[in-house]
Amino acid sequence: MAVVVLGATLLIPATSVSAADPTDMVLEWNVNAINAIGNANGATPPGLGQAPPLSGLQLAIVHAAIYDAVNAIDGTHEPYLDPIHAPPGASEAAAAATAGHDVLVGLVPATLPQVTASLDTLYGISLGKIPDGQAKTDGIAVGAAAAAAMLANRVGDGRANTSRTFPIGTESGEWRPVPPLNANVFSWVGDVRPFALDRTSRLRTEGPPALDSAQYAIEFNEVKAIGAQTGSTRTAAQNELANFIVANPVVLTHRMFRELAVSKHLSTAEQARLFAMGTMSTADAFIACWDNKNFHHFWRPQTAIREAADDGNPATEPDAGWLSLFPTPGYPDSPSGYNCIAAAMMHSAIEFFGTDFVSFDLVGPTTRHYDRFTDYVRDAIDGRILTGFHFRHADVQAAWIGKKAAQWVAKHEFGAVG
Incomplete structure (x- = not known):
């Protein structure tokens, strides 16, 4: 799919101004995920440089983990993967930030340490918005568990088998690479x-x-x-x-x-x-x-x-x-x-x-x-x-x-x- 990349920015809900848990952490880590997955390696912040359709697959992994982490605390809907134990009062914001961060770090290859470093910095900023205490500690643990489960679930799912290309046709109606790109991908x-x-x-x-x-x-x-x-x-x-x-x-x-x-x-x-x-x-x-x-x-x-x-x-x-x-x-x-x-x-x-x-x-x-x-x-x-x-x-x-x-x-x- 030919696309032009436009940068992601964060909008904060009016309800997010609070002395307690921030209520915009899912949105914050959606922005961070869009940038970390889609931005070029040398951009600010740096990213993996992945376009659709691959970026769409990666975002599903991130947000399924965030959902399972937050839902483990909220408890109103069925989990995507196996249920995660969440202590009463655990911070949903800490869980969302940790799940998003940990999955994204898990998607970054060792050859791009600048992306991991950027994500770590963003994670520190997110955690700095959450009051210290047991709720924050518990939320971090829930988010880490959700991320680990999601990354494990997607091992061997086919995203690493990128060598397959489309056969190049010669008959009427059969696809072949199109100039000037002449590409054969995905x-x-x-x-x-x-x-x-x-x-x-x-x-x-x-x-x-x-x-x-x-x-x-x-x-x-x-x-x-x-x-x-x-x-x-x-x-x-x-x-x-x-x-x-x-x-x-x-x-x-x-x-x-x-x-x-x-x-x-x-x-x-x-x-x-x-x-x-x-x-x-x-x-x-x-x-x-x-x-x-x-x-x-x-x-x-x-x-x-x-x-x-x-x-x-x-x-x-x-x-x-x-x-x-x-x-x-x-x-x-x-x-x-x-x-x-x-x-x-x-x-x-x-x-x-x-x-x-x-x-x-x-x-x-x-x-x-x-x-x-x-x-x-x-x-x-x-x-x-x-x-x-x-x-x-x-x-x-x-x-x-x-x-x-x-x-x-x-x-x-x-x-x-x-």
């Missing part, structure tokens, strides 16, 4: 063990329409007209949407979740559950998405438009010089990775808040206001066609994957106790 994501889904192929889609079908011709001519780098029919508003939708959706949606947590006055336990639902839905949507990419192995619009003379469809015409608006990412078309995360995050929010009708802003290259979570999903579907990256079916089917992943997580994880 095929292995489809082999990662899911967090909640019972198997990677649970959300297998119907895939692309037949090359000689009328539907394929419709989608072909749509992206050819509006997704071109030059000579497109895009309007000014469509250009604005295309430039917005190419920004990193992990950063966009997590910032929005933090803003909602503030405006809705969510407690520490509610924040932990919101982010656990969102990140776990995203991770499983990514895994299902790349499982589908491996299965369907469908060519990108740029390849299809250049090679249209051989597709067997009389309603398509080739253009040997056609380029997508932005450089096409290095993996197959169907389904869209961006739409998998956009829909997963939005539908996890629908599951959490119990309604689609929530107003929010997404802040990227521009600020876009929405009154429904699914309004952003619709923009994401249209926007990725405008970038020239996808045929419409790839975006629509990806939105279905994200929705179903979020519904699966809501049904099978984080249930209320009693």
Whole structure:
């Protein structure tokens, strides 16, 4: 998924000004996680330089641990992993900070000590906001236990098996690397063990329409007209949407979740559950998405438009010089990775808040206001066609994957106790 990285910043809930436990520690460690995972090694603060989809998998590990740590103290919902004993009165803030810190440190390779040092400094700052005493000590112990359990659970989950690449096709409809990037990356994501889904192929889609079908011709001519780098029919508003939708959706949606947590006055336990639902839905949507990419192995619009003379469809015409608006990412078309995360995050929010009708802003290259979570999903579907990256079916089917992943997580994880 081609994205532009925008830095993460922290918003503090109005309720966080307190003589007792800070109530924004989940949000603080969401920012720290976004930066530590996504920032470049030499940035301030330094990070692992990981983009989606990998960053989405890592964030799920972080927030599942934070959830289990905070929920062990709060006790209102089912744990994700085995229950952790929490002494009465343990600090939820200390538990959240410790779980977030310890998981992130566990994800950092020994070759990047500057990232670990930065995380240690941030951890010290977080702990300095929590009153000393037994509650703080107990919270630290709970957070450490949750982090250790989560890291152990994800050992051997497939994230280390990164050598797999996509086969390079030669026949019409088969994916091959797309210039100018000519990349071939992330095929292995489809082999990662899911967090909640019972198997990677649970959300297998119907895939692309037949090359000689009328539907394929419709989608072909749509992206050819509006997704071109030059000579497109895009309007000014469509250009604005295309430039917005190419920004990193992990950063966009997590910032929005933090803003909602503030405006809705969510407690520490509610924040932990919101982010656990969102990140776990995203991770499983990514895994299902790349499982589908491996299965369907469908060519990108740029390849299809250049090679249209051989597709067997009389309603398509080739253009040997056609380029997508932005450089096409290095993996197959169907389904869209961006739409998998956009829909997963939005539908996890629908599951959490119990309604689609929530107003929010997404802040990227521009600020876009929405009154429904699914309004952003619709923009994401249209926007990725405008970038020239996808045929419409790839975006629509990806939105279905994200929705179903979020519904699966809501049904099978984080249930209320009693």
